[in-house]
Amino acid sequence: MKPGVNLTYIILDGYVEINKYKYVYFLVMLSAYILIIFTNLIIVYLIWIHKNLHEPMYVFIAALLLNCVLYSTTTYPKLLIDFLSEKQIISYPACLFQFYLFYFIGPAEFFLLAAMSYDRYVSICKPLQYSTMMTNTTIVFCLIIAWIVPACHSAIPLIILSRAKVKLCSFNIKGIFCNNAVYTLQCMIPSSLALYGVFAVLDIVVLPILFIIFSYTKILIISYKSTKEVRKKAAETCLPHLLVLFSLTCLSVYDISIVRSDFPVTARFLMTMQLFVSDPLFNPVIYGLKMKEISKLILFIEFKKCNLYLLFCL
Template structure:
C-alpha cells in the first residue's frame, strides 16, 4: 500500500484561469521568491557578521527568517514549474514532504515568537538579571525546542497519512501546494488524525500564544508604570514581534478553518488567500524587522551605502 501511495499523483487544482494568466502568475511569484530570498538572507547575513547583533533577540530573528527561506524553498520552485507546465501534478510522497515542511515551519515560528517575547520580558522587566538568565545555553535551549517540538509534531501526521489504513478516493487538491487540504483526499476522514490535530493546535499554537500574551501583558504593565525611556524601548522592540504574531495568527486561523468549509469557499478567494500564505508572511518578516529594529536598519543602510559607493567608483 505504501508503494501505491508514493506512486500516486495528485492534481493541484487551485489555480484560477491559469492558461490565461500563466505568465502573470509566474512573474508575480518569481519576483516574490527573489525578494523573499534576498531580503531574508541579507538580514541573516548581517546578524551573523556583526557582533552587536549577536544577541538573543537578533539570533531568534535570524532563526525566524531562516524558517521563511526553508518554507519558500520547499514551495516556490515547484509552484513556478507548475505555472509553466500543462499539468499541475505532484506525487503523493512529494505532497507529504511539502505538508511536513509547512507544518514544521508554522508552529516553529510561534515558538520563536514566544522566545522573543520572553527575551523582551526579561530585558524590560528584569534588566539586572538579563545577562544571567539569557545565556548562550538558554538561547540554544529555546532554539532546540522551537525546532525539535514542531518537527516531531509534524512527523506524526505524516506517518498516519502514509499508513496502510489511509485510502485516497480523491486526487484533485484544491490548492497550489500541499497543506491541510490534503485531508480532503481521503475516502474517510481519519478520527485519530482529527483528534491529534486538535491536540497539536493546543500544544504548538495556543500554548506559545498564551506565553506571548502573558509576557507582553507583563511588559505593558511595567512600561505603563515606568519612565518614557522604558516605554520607548518597549514600543521599539515589541511592536515588530506583535505585528508578525498578528499576521501569522490570521494566516494560521485561515489554514486551520479552510478544510472545515471546503465546499463553500470560492476558488478565487481560496487562491488569493493561498498566495497570501506563500507571499505575505515570508516577505512581511524581513521588512518589518529591517525597518522597525533600529540596529538592523542601521546596518542595512550601511550595507547599501557601501554598495552605492562601490558602484560610483
C-alpha cells in the same frame, strides 16, 4: 492513479486560468521568491557579521528570517514548476512530504516569536538577571525546541496518513499545494487523527500565542510603571514582534479554516497566495525598518553605495 505506474498522483486544481496566465504567474512568483531570499538573508548576514548584534534578540530574529526562507522553499519550487507544466499534479508521497515540511517549518515561527517574547520579558522586567538567564545554553535550547516540537508534531499525522490501510476516495485537492487539504482525500479520517489535529493546534499554535500575550502583558504593566526611557525601549523592541505575530495568526486562521470553507476558486487562489508572499516578505521589512540597530546598518550600506556611485560617476 497514473496508468502503468504503481504510484498515486494528486491533481492540484486550485489554479485560476493557468494556461492563459502561466508566464505571468511564473514571473511574479519567481520575483517574489528571489526577493524573499534576498531580503531575509541580507538581514541574517548583517546579524552574523556584526558582533554588536550577537545578542539573544538578534539571534532569534536571524533564526526567524532563516525559517522564512525555509518556509518559502517548501512551496515555491513546486509552484514554479506547476506554472509551466501542462498538468498540475503531485505524487501522493511527495504531497505528504510537502504537508510535513509546511506544518513543521510554519509553526516553528510561533515558537521563535515565543522565545523572542521571553527574551524581551527578561530584558525589560528583570534586567539585572538578564545575563544569567539568557545564556548561550538558553538560546540554543529555545532554538532546538522551536524546531523539534513542530517536527515531532508533524511526523505523527504523516505516519498515520502513510499507512497502507488509509484509503483514498478522492485524488483532487482544491488548492495549489498540499496543506491540511490532504485530509479531504481520505475515505474516512481516523478519529485518532482528528483528535490529534485539535491537540496539535492547541499545542503548537494556541499555547505559544498565549505565552506571548502573557509576556507582553507583563512587559506593558512594568513599562507603564517605569520611566519614559523604559517605555520607549519596550515599544521599539516589542512592536515589531507583535506585528509579526498578528500577521502570522491571521494567516494560520485562514489556513485552518480554508479547507472547511466553500470559497470561490478565484478568491481561494488569491487568499492562498498570501500564505506564500505576505509573511516571508513582511518579516524582513518589519525587522529591517523597525529594529533600530538593523535599520542603521541598512541605511549605512545604502549610504556607502551612494558614495561609491557618486565617486564612480565623477
